[in-house]
Amino acid sequence: MxxxxxVYVDRGVCRLVLNGELDMETVVQMQEAVGKVKEHTLEIDLSGVSFVDSTGLKSLLDISNEWRQKGGRMLVLRPQPDVAEVMRLVGLDGLLAQDTALAGEER
Structure with a gap:
């Protein structure tokens, strides 16, 4: 898949809304979009991501570290329950700043 x-930009915040699977075959699409972001705050909305593999998780961690080194902030928004569980199992839930409101809820 x-x-x-x-990509949505508003008042210094860039939000990437991902839909599909985040894996070794698709991670480059997210990385290319991130490479074009100039805003201080980056939000990656995972509410439409049904599957993530280790390549996708590592990419999220790398992006978060890169944003921190630049003095910016990266947030992971609304991961689906299965994706959130994988993140928890590998310990990324404590390393990635998250907003876990359910998809469709206002923040």
């Missing part, structure tokens, strides 16, 4: 990446 392909990964669709929609």
């Amino acid at each position: 392909l990964l669709k990446v929609d």
Whole structure:
């Protein structure tokens, strides 16, 4: 399955909304979108991601570390329950700043 990446920018915040699977075949699409971001705060909305593998998780961690080194902030938004569980099992839930409101809820 392909990964669709929609980009929204508003008041210094860039939100990438991902839909599909985040894995070794699709992670480059997210990385390319991130490479174009100029805003201080990056939000990656995972509410439409049904599957993530170790490549996708590592990429999220690398992006978070890169943003921190630049003095910015990266948030992971609304991961689906299965994705959130994988993140918890590998310990990324404590390393990645998250907003875990359910998809469709206002923040």
